[in-house]
Structure formats: C-alpha cells, structure tokens
Amino acid sequence: xxxxxxxxxxxxxxxxxxxxxxxxxxxxxxxxxxxxxxxxxxxxxxxxxxxxxxxxxxxxxxxxxxxxxxxxxxxxxxxxxxxxxxxxxxxxxxxxxxxxxxxxxxxxxxxxxxxxxxxxxxxxxxxxxxxxxxxxxxxxxxxxxxxxxxxxxxxxxxxxxxxxxxxxxxxxxxxxxxxxxxxxxxxxxxxxxxxxxxxxxxxxxxxxxxxxxxxxxxxxxxxxxxxxxxxxxxxxxxxxxxxxxxxxxxxxxxxxxxxxxxxxxxxxxxxxxxxxxxxxxxxxxxxxxxxxxxxxxxxxxxxxxxxxxxxxxxxxxxxxxxxxxxxxxxxxxxxxxxxxxxxxxxxxxxxxxxxxxxxxxxxxxxxxxxxxxxxxxxxxxxxxxxx
Ligand code: F3S
Numbered sequence: 001x002x003x004x005x006x007x008x009x010x011x012x013x014x015x016x017x018x019x020x021x022x023x024x025x026x027x028x029x030x031x032x033x034x035x036x037x038x039x040x041x042x043x044x045x046x047x048x049x050x051x052x053x054x055x056x057x058x059x060x061x062x063x064x065x066x067x068x069x070x071x072x073x074x075x076x077x078x079x080x081x082x083x084x085x086x087x088x089x090x091x092x093x094x095x096x097x098x099x100x101x102x103x104x105x106x107x108x109x110x111x112x113x114x115x116x117x118x119x120x121x122x123x124x125x126x127x128x129x130x131x132x133x134x135x136x137x138x139x140x141x142x143x144x145x146x147x148x149x150x151x152x153x154x155x156x157x158x159x160x161x162x163x164x165x166x167x168x169x170x171x172x173x174x175x176x177x178x179x180x181x182x183x184x185x186x187x188x189x190x191x192x193x194x195x196x197x198x199x200x201x202x203x204x205x206x207x208x209x210x211x212x213x214x215x216x217x218x219x220x221x222x223x224x225x226x227x228x229x230x231x232x233x234x235x236x237x238x239x240x241x242x243x244x245x246x247x248x249x250x251x252x253x254x255x256x257x258x259x260x261x262x263x264x265x266x267x268x269x270x271x272x273x274x275x276x277x278x279x280x281x282x283x284x285x286x287x288x289x290x291x292x293x294x295x296x297x298x299x300x301x302x303x304x305x306x307x308x309x310x311x312x313x314x315x316x317x318x319x320x321x322x323x324x325x326x327x328x329x330x331x332x333x334x335x336x337x338x339x340x341x342x343x344x345x346x347x348x349x350x351x352x353x354x355x356x357x358x359x360x361x362x363x364x365x366x367x368x369x370x371x372x373x374x375x376x377x378x379x380x381x382x383x384x385x386x387x
Contacts, residue, residue: 001030001167002037010163018067022159029156030167039168042125042147044073044161045118045132046110048154050344051098052079059101065162068109073161074118075110076134076154077288077313077344078102081337082112088337089347110161114339115315117226117288119145126248129172131160135239136230136287136360142240144225146248148172151239171240177249179214179242182260183207187267189218193377194293197224198359199273200265201231202375205363207263210237214257216244223290230287231359273362277374279353282306282385283342284378285313286358291322293378294336298325300382301332309351310334310385313341332386343368357381 003011011027013020026038048054054062079098080090090098106112113121116134119141124130126146132138133152141147150170152160160166170176183204189196197220204213213232220228220243232238242250249255284297289312297312312329316338319326326336342348342356343364353372354365357380365373376384 001027001035003027007038007165016067018065019162022067022162025155025159026163026165026167030169033167033169035167035169037168038165039129039172040164041071041131041160041166042128043071043118043122043130044069044157045076045130045134045137046073046105046154046157046161047076047133049076049101049105049114050079051094051101052344052346054101054154059097059104062101062104062108065108067162069161070164071161072122073110074121075102075105075112075114077116077341078114078339079345080347081339082114084337087335088340088345091346094346108158108162110158113316115288116341117290117315117318120290120315121317129166131157131166133157135233136226138239139229139233139241140226140287142171143229143242143247144222177240178212179255179257179260180211181208181213182257182262183213183215184262184264185215185217186264187217187270192220192224193357194224194227195357195375195377196270198227198231198357198362199270199375200359201228202235202273202359202362203265203269205232205234205236205238207265208232208236208238208241212240212242213238214242214244214250214255214260218243219246223293226287226290227358231363234360234363273375275374277353277372279308279355279374279384281309281311281348281351282355282381283311283313283348283361284357284381285311286341286343286356286361288341289314289318291318291325294318294322294325294329296378297382298328300379301329301334301386304332304382304386306333306385307387308385311342312336314338334385355381355384
C-alpha cells in the first residue's frame, strides 16, 4: 500500500503507540483486501459497544488504548438506555460494566450517542467516504445517501476514527458499486408499510446473499428504504442496494443490467412472513425510529393504554428534538428508550415472543433474545399491544 508522509510518521510511532497500532491494523486490512491507499473519512460509526457482545476482554482492550478520534464518530447501540437503565429493568452489575464500556469509548473521543441511525444526527452527503460498522447504517449510508463505506468491524471503525482514514477498497470504489442481480417485485406495493418493506428485505436478503441487488417494482420512502435495507443486511450480507428510479446512484447512473440474473418476488412470499402468534411484548424502532415514525406511533397510541411491555427505540438526539411526541407516546405506558434496542439489550431475553415491525428484528430476535419474533405493521403492533 502506498502511504503518504503523515501516515509513515504515524506508523513510525510519532503520534503515539495507540495511533501506530491502529494504523498497522488499517494497513493490514488494506493489504488483505487489496487497497492501494487509505482514504480520508468524514465520520465513523463504531460497533462493539454492548457489554453483552464485547464482554470483559473487549472492555480491557478498549481501556488499554490512548488516543482521541480525529473525525466525528458515534457509538452503536449499547445494552441499556444510559439515563433510564433502572426503569428498563437492567441488572445493576450489567449496567456497571456497560457504563465502563461507554466511559472507555468516551475517553477515546467517540460520541456516546449510541445509535444505528447516525444519519439523523449529522449531515452525511452523497460521495462521502465513511467508516461505519452497523449493518443497517452501512446499508442506509451506501444505498439511500450514496455515501461510501464498507461494513467495518468494530476495531476497524475505531481505528479509522482515531486515524481519520480507512483503506480504500470495496464499496469505496465506484467500479464495485454496480448491481449484481435484479430483484423484480411483482406485488401491488401502493399501500405498503415499513413492515412490508422489512418483510421484503428479509426475503430479498436471502436471495441476494452478498450481491448488490437492483430492485424494480417498488416505490419506498426513506423510512421504508431504511427497513428494507436493514433486513437485507440481516438475512443476507447486503451492504449496498439500488432501487430503480429511487436511490441516488440508480437515478444518477444508467446501470447496465445486461446479463444479470433476475429473480421475481411474488406478494405471497412476503405475506407468509406475517403470522398471527401470541406475544408477550412489543418492540419497535429497528433501526432506531425517525421523527416521522415517532409521530405515527404517537398518533396511533393517543387515548390508549398498553396491555403489555411496549418498547420504542430511537436515538437520544431524535428523542430530545421530539419531546412532546415522546411524552404523548409515554402517556399510554409505552416507553421510548435511547441508546439500546430489542436485539442488544439483555432485558429482552425475559420474553417468549416479541412483536416487531422490522424485518431485521424478525431475523435477529430469535437468535439474540431466544424469543419467537412476529412481524406486523405499526398499526398491528399498537392493536396487539393495547388489546
Ligand atoms: Fe439498530 Fe438494534 Fe436494529 S442496532 S438496526 S435497532 S438490531
């Protein structure tokens, strides 16, 4: 890999041992993936934040580092809402360990706004190079914004935050962003909800695997794209997708689809994912809710009282900017929690069956919470959670 003078100095240890090690890690990654150089990044989003996933070893490693992020960086969701962990029923021992992980990241200059939707907090533009790691955030950045990021592992994203650069390979390069198969949706999608798009993503991710799909026959809005991409990243390894006439690169670039496999998806394949099974909790906000989603939930919950634990997850920034909406939601007994989610919080393991409106949660809840997952629209979630 070709390194500039500044990078050589970091490698020689002139900017401290931590930055030296971080650059060694980035160079090693770059060599594995054939990068010719590093590229400066606009921001980083760092996974490996929940004590549930990184454990004691991860905490010790983080505590051994000594440098500050040189670009805006944000943490992925953690195992609890920082300010309301007691209310969520988080075990005090876990909370203490989780607080230590957050403090370790804070010391490194990583923003402790723990979210998978950093794009609601900071402007990210078409063509920006990023080092983000949470799969739905990566999918949204690449596909909906047209920014460029590989799906970084936690250490790779942290290293990029501390150095301000990432190896230039994979989705940072224009030639690697072309569609690799066509998914043709044969359904009347006019009244589709986020849950319908999540279910489509759940199915389409399995079809696409790690290929870049070009999807035709749908007209999702941005929240629906968020749900679609999150689910495709969960059941496949889709870090970038294009939607004909909707996503920015599909609009700006005339892709040549000649010779690509085309797979048709019928409405029945999506509908069969919606099963009516009893649940003992409802959890929405995977990925974290947008302001528009919070408003919709508030509208549906006004005048109602929840009959089972009803969780809504959003970033602290979105909550702070929508306090009246959040108040309206919480009058029903539902709780809007920041920093965490139904997959990374150990609290969710107490339930046997959880209702969600997300294709990604449908895929992850069974493994991560050992619970059955049921998908439904937000209207159905509210109906089931208040009956
Ligand atoms: Fe975000 Fe948690 Fe879903 S990190 S995408 S809310 S699994």
